[in-house]
Amino acid sequence: MQLTDDDFTLFAVAPTFAQERSALDARWKELQREAHPDRFASQGAAAQRLAMQWSVRINEAYQRLKDPLRRAAYLCEMHGAPIQAENNTAMPADFLMQQMSWREELEEAGDAAALDALQQQVQAARARALSSLDWLIDEKGDYPAAAQQVRALMFIERFSGELDERLDRLGQ
Incomplete structure (x- = not known):
C-alpha cells in the first residue's frame, strides 16, 4: 500500500460504482487503527508525520468512496472522462x-x-x-x-x- 494508490486500491475494494457502505466503514476503521499517529509515538516525529499523512489520505479516500456522487466523479476521472462542472454545463x-x-x-x-x-x-x-x-x-x-x-x-x-x-x- 502506498500513499499514491487510488482510493479503491487503498480500501481493497473493486473499482466500481456499487459499493457496500458497511464494508467501506469497516475498512476505514481498520485503516485508521493501523495508521493512527499514536501507534507511532515511540518511533519519533518523522514516523508520526508519516502516520498523519496516511491518516489524512485514508480520510480523503473514505469521504470520496462513501459519497455516491463523489465516487462516480472519481471513477469517471480515473477513466479519462473528467466532470469539468465549472466549464461544461451543457445538458440535454x-x-x-x-x-x-x-x-x-x-x-x-x-x-x-x-x-x-x-x-x-x-x-x-x-x-x-x-x-x-x-x-x-x-x-x-x-x-x-x-x-x-x-x-x-x-x-x-x-x-x-x-x-x-x-x-x-x-x-x-
Whole structure:
C-alpha cells in the first residue's frame, strides 16, 4: 500500500460504482487503527508525520468512496472522462426543462405540502440518476455518459439543498 494508490486500491475494494457502505466503514476503521499517529509515538516525529499523512489520505479516500456522487466523479476521472462542472454545463434539453419546471414550482409553492411534493419528485429523480450511474459505470463502462449524468446529479443535489433551505425557512 502506498500513499499514491487510488482510493479503491487503498480500501481493497473493486473499482466500481456499487459499493457496500458497511464494508467501506469497516475498512476505514481498520485503516485508521493501523495508521493512527499514536501507534507511532515511540518511533519519533518523522514516523508520526508519516502516520498523519496516511491518516489524512485514508480520510480523503473514505469521504470520496462513501459519497455516491463523489465516487462516480472519481471513477469517471480515473477513466479519462473528467466532470469539468465549472466549464461544461451543457445538458440535454429535457433535463433543463425539468430544472426550469422545478424552479417554477419552488417559486410558486406556498406551503409545506407543495414543497414536500416537490421534494418527493426531486428525490425520485435523484434515485433514477444514481441508478443510471450504476448502469453506465458498472455495466456499460460508458464514462463520458456517466460524467454527464454526474453533472446532472450535481444540479439535482444543489436544487435539493435549496429546497431543504426553503422548507427550513417555512418551518421557522
